Amino acid sequence: MFSTISWVSLVLVLAGIVIHWFVSPSPRVTKREASEAGGGRPWSGCCGGKLSTLACVVALGSLAILFVTGFGGLLLLDEQIHGYTLMMHVGLAPVFVISAGVVVIAWGHRCRLDESDRIRLASLLCLKKPETTDTPNLGWKLTFWLGLALVVPVSLSMVLSMFPIFGTHGQETLLCIHQYTSLALTLVAMIHVHLVIRRKASPVPPPPPKK
Amino acid sequence: MIQVIRTLLPLVLLFGGFVVGQSAEKDKGLGDGHDGNRASITHLIDLYDDRGKQIKSADAQPRPVSMRNTCGKCHDYDTMAAGWHFHSGSTNVLSGRVGEPWVLTDNRIRAQIPISDRDWKGTYKPEDVDLNAWKFLKKFSSHFPGGSYGEMAPSEDEVGDGDEEEVDTSELFRWEISGKYEINCLACHHADRKQNQSDAALQAAKENYRWATTVGSGLASVKGTASELEDFYDPEFDGHKIITSYDKSRFDSNNKVFLDIVRKPPSNRCYFCHSTQDLQTPGKDEWIHNEDIHMASGMSCSDCHRNGADHMISRGDIDPSKNPHGSDDYLKAYDLKKVGSFSCQGCHMGNPGADDPGARMGGHLGAPVPEHKGIPPVHFEKLSCTACHSGRLPTENTARVRTARMHKLGRHGPHGRISPQLPHVVTPVFARMANGKIGPHNMIWPSFWGTQANGVVKPLAPDLVREIAPDELGMEIAEPERVNDWIELTEKQIGNVLNLIGKYEWELEEGETEPKPVYVAGGRLYSLSNGFVISTNHDAAEPYKWPIAHDVRPAAQSLGSNGRCADCHDKNSPFIFGQVEVDTPIKPAEKQTVAMTEFGELDRSYFEMFAFTFLFRPWLKAVVIISCVLLGMVLLLFALKGLDVVVRAAGKKASDES
Numbered sequence: 001m002f003s004t005i006s007w008v009s010l011v012l013v014l015a016g017i018v019i020h021w022f023v024s025p026s027p028r029v030t031k032r033e034a035s036e037a038g039g040g041r042p043w044s045g046c047c048g049g050k051l052s053t054l055a056c057v058v059a060l061g062s063l064a065i066l067f068v069t070g071f072g073g074l075l076l077l078d079e080q081i082h083g084y085t086l087m088m089h090v091g092l093a094p095v096f097v098i099s100a101g102v103v104v105i106a107w108g109h110r111c112r113l114d115e116s117d118r119i120r121l122a123s124l125l126c127l128k129k130p131e132t133t134d135t136p137n138l139g140w141k142l143t144f145w146l147g148l149a150l151v152v153p154v155s156l157s158m159v160l161s162m163f164p165i166f167g168t169h170g171q172e173t174l175l176c177i178h179q180y181t182s183l184a185l186t187l188v189a190m191i192h193v194h195l196v197i198r199r200k201a202s203p204v205p206p207p208p209p210k211k
Numbered sequence: 212m213i214q215v216i217r218t219l220l221p222l223v224l225l226f227g228g229f230v231v232g233q234s235a236e237k238d239k240g241l242g243d244g245h246d247g248n249r250a251s252i253t254h255l256i257d258l259y260d261d262r263g264k265q266i267k268s269a270d271a272q273p274r275p276v277s278m279r280n281t282c283g284k285c286h287d288y289d290t291m292a293a294g295w296h297f298h299s300g301s302t303n304v305l306s307g308r309v310g311e312p313w314v315l316t317d318n319r320i321r322a323q324i325p326i327s328d329r330d331w332k333g334t335y336k337p338e339d340v341d342l343n344a345w346k347f348l349k350k351f352s353s354h355f356p357g358g359s360y361g362e363m364a365p366s367e368d369e370v371g372d373g374d375e376e377e378v379d380t381s382e383l384f385r386w387e388i389s390g391k392y393e394i395n396c397l398a399c400h401h402a403d404r405k406q407n408q409s410d411a412a413l414q415a416a417k418e419n420y421r422w423a424t425t426v427g428s429g430l431a432s433v434k435g436t437a438s439e440l441e442d443f444y445d446p447e448f449d450g451h452k453i454i455t456s457y458d459k460s461r462f463d464s465n466n467k468v469f470l471d472i473v474r475k476p477p478s479n480r481c482y483f484c485h486s487t488q489d490l491q492t493p494g495k496d497e498w499i500h501n502e503d504i505h506m507a508s509g510m511s512c513s514d515c516h517r518n519g520a521d522h523m524i525s526r527g528d529i530d531p532s533k534n535p536h537g538s539d540d541y542l543k544a545y546d547l548k549k550v551g552s553f554s555c556q557g558c559h560m561g562n563p564g565a566d567d568p569g570a571r572m573g574g575h576l577g578a579p580v581p582e583h584k585g586i587p588p589v590h591f592e593k594l595s596c597t598a599c600h601s602g603r604l605p606t607e608n609t610a611r612v613r614t615a616r617m618h619k620l621g622r623h624g625p626h627g628r629i630s631p632q633l634p635h636v637v638t639p640v641f642a643r644m645a646n647g648k649i650g651p652h653n654m655i656w657p658s659f660w661g662t663q664a665n666g667v668v669k670p671l672a673p674d675l676v677r678e679i680a681p682d683e684l685g686m687e688i689a690e691p692e693r694v695n696d697w698i699e700l701t702e703k704q705i706g707n708v709l710n711l712i713g714k715y716e717w718e719l720e721e722g723e724t725e726p727k728p729v730y731v732a733g734g735r736l737y738s739l740s741n742g743f744v745i746s747t748n749h750d751a752a753e754p755y756k757w758p759i760a761h762d763v764r765p766a767a768q769s770l771g772s773n774g775r776c777a778d779c780h781d782k783n784s785p786f787i788f789g790q791v792e793v794d795t796p797i798k799p800a801e802k803q804t805v806a807m808t809e810f811g812e813l814d815r816s817y818f819e820m821f822a823f824t825f826l827f828r829p830w831l832k833a834v835v836i837i838s839c840v841l842l843g844m845v846l847l848l849f850a851l852k853g854l855d856v857v858v859r860a861a862g863k864k865a866s867d868e869s
Contacts, residue, residue, distance in 0.1 A: 091824065093835065098834060104845045113853060152839050156839050159835045164584040167581075168591070
């Protein structure tokens with residue numbers, strides 16, 4: 001069941017990304033905006049400089065490895081994670097969680113939703129056409145926060161299972177939570193990376209002089 | 212005429228059907244059914260001897276009680292004889308799960324050979340070591356339930372008829388004197404405290420097989436020893452030399468005798484043959500041991516090990532929904548939907564394959580549903596329940612136990628003075644079971660002289676080896692020195708004995724290969740190569756092991772209880788990294804071991820690394836929890852800020868509208 005859901009959701013998200021890449025026009029932002037929000041080079045220019053860049057790289061890299069080790073056997077061989085793969089998975093998990101913590105501190109302020117994002121979000125929630133036509137930051141900001149919010153259940157579900165708190169049924173539920181939130185985190189991270197990469201900094205023509 | 216036939220034919224058919232129906236009902240046995248009344252049935256009954264004659268208190272020379280004729284009056288003896296305890300010697304024997312074998316031991320020739328009629332890998336058939344029914348009884352009758360070999364006395368037609376397996380005439384006479392060892396129903400079902408299996412064992416040791424049940428039950432005392440009588444002893448001519456004296460107070464005025472028969476055998480009855488002695492704390496320290504937790508809570512063996520009239524007692528198979536042995540015959544005889552409900556899983560968690568909805572829910576007899584807090588479910592796929600809950604708690608090195616059947620425990624009297632130490636039973640060995648899970652096993656290292664032909668190794672009968680190489684094996688030494696219970700065997704001795712066996716003139720059929728002499732011990736196969744003794748690995752030298760389930764320890768003493776991962780996932784954990792003793796008469800003073808991981812088919816280096824990671828497990832927990840708290844706080848901070856913006860926007864909108 002989980003394997004099927006994983007395959008379907010991965011295929012859907014990847015297909016969505018590809019379609020979005022070709023169909024939707026690239027957002028156009030000013031260099032200043034891009035710089036402020038880490039636009040052109042998504043992992044640079046923020047507070048902490050190299051540290052936050054490193055944290056981003058480590059977080060994404062470890063997430064990728066965690067995904068491969070966690071989902072590889074399940075999706076390709078239909079077997080649960082075990083052996084050295086499990087050891088690598090568990091060993092890398094704290095690295096990911098720590099880097100996620102650094103990322104949220106280093107990037108949290110820059111990724112906060114501003115007024116235009118709020119209006120855009122409110123419009124979307126009310127199914128209205130937004131007043132501002134160009135709000136390229138909302139997508140990657142939302143996925144940023146959603147991803148980091150998912151890190152908490154992903155991590156806690158496994159750590160809690162290491163304490164003698166939950167019985168067999170609880171353990172199975174925790175494993176289920178870990179699997180599904182991990183899948184969601186992976187999908188959100190993929191969308192986030194896609195949106196950030198697309199957010200290329202390109203000079204916007206200066207506004208026409210006021211008459 | 213046709214009219215007459217037409218009229219009579221239905222009547223004849225009806226009568227025929229009635230007769231068949233009656234005879235079928237008769238086969239069932241009056242006492243084999245159950246009318247629904249739960250009250251126990253009072254067994255105030257007539258006793259019958261093996262000739263079918265009723266035994267009366269005033270009889271001058273009464274014969275002993277025959278179970279076939281006494282119990283068989285109301286119960287179908289042959290149906291019972293098909294049960295696990297009694298069918299081992301029959302031609303359609305079921306294998307079932309690997310279990311404790313009989314072990315033929317001979318300290319002088321340094322042999323311990325697992326014997327079983329069942330198709331258990333690593334055991335040998337009785338006939339492989341020249342054990343016919345008579346010899347089998349002589350070896351193993353002290354803890355024998357009767358039936359099977361006990362009733363396989365050869366007929367006179369089989370004696371000297373020129374067949375290959377000609378029956379020894381002397382044995383025929385011995386059978387006549389000793390009588391058959393019928394199924395000893397009272398050994399299990401007689402709840403009277405007078406029931407004394409030690410006495411039955413003593414009678415068996417005297418070859419008084421016919422009398423064993425009677426004496427064991429306390430109904431009579433017997434004077435005389437069959438084994439001391441001559442082959443041609445005939446009570447008609449020689450006078451009665453085995454005297455049966457019944458306790459006359461047991462007979463009422465109608466010559467009926469009350470027997471305290473119970474449907475469910477008391478555990479005390481089971482213990483006589485199914486006890487295990489821990490040799491780490493024998494003798495005066497036995498008192499420190501606890502019973503199985505089920506017993507301590509007031510249950511009895513037969514609460515779980517149940518059976519119907521066929522006496523196919525449920526064996527507590529771990530996976531109640533699966534065929535545990537891959538045998539179709541087993542499934543026919545053994546309804547897993549029913550017996551599976553009385554396995555560990557069936558009782559405590561329910562038998563998903565059961566027809567009875569209650570059995571699917573589990574909780575038989577108030578069995579608690581285990582929570583297994585903190586134990587990842589993957590453990591239940593890899594380990595049997597017994598791995599964590601049963602047997603002796605593992606220590607760095609395996610221990611030794613003695614079992615009632617192998618070591619003839621429980622004989623109190625002159626016949627109990629000899630206390631055999633062989634075979635050496637090593638426990639607990641955590642090995643892979645037939646169902647792929649790891650569970651605790653008892654184990655013996657086979658040791659025997661044998662022959663190898665076409666790669667197949669077969670043991671030689673100990674008596675033959677004694678005959679071939681008496682001097683080399685030191686038969687003449689009255690009190691040989693023993694090390695670790697073994698009389699030490701040197702490689703030179705092995706070579707000499709193998710040479711002597713090689714010179715033995717075998718009766719070979721045309722085209723049959725000359726067998727090569729071999730010796731098996733300590734997991735190695737010894738043979739001669741160009742006059743030198745060499746040792747190699749061979750399947751025949753593999754240790755014989757059988758899964759154990761008792762004693763079950765309390766939950767608090769189970770491995771991994773209350774989140775104690777280090778019970779197994781520690782670099783010093785005996786569960787994975789323990790050492791299994793190699794038991795051998797060759798250099799017995801040296802400590803020889805094999806890693807436990809060999810038996811569990813586990814990758815030792817992986818588990819060492821895995822255990823190493825557990826050193827960092829507390830750090831991992833701390834780091835992840837701190838990171839999650841930090842993440843949560845930052846998320847909360849920005850969520851509150853976002854909420855602030857929303858509230859401000861809502862307020863601004865309201866003031867704009869006003």
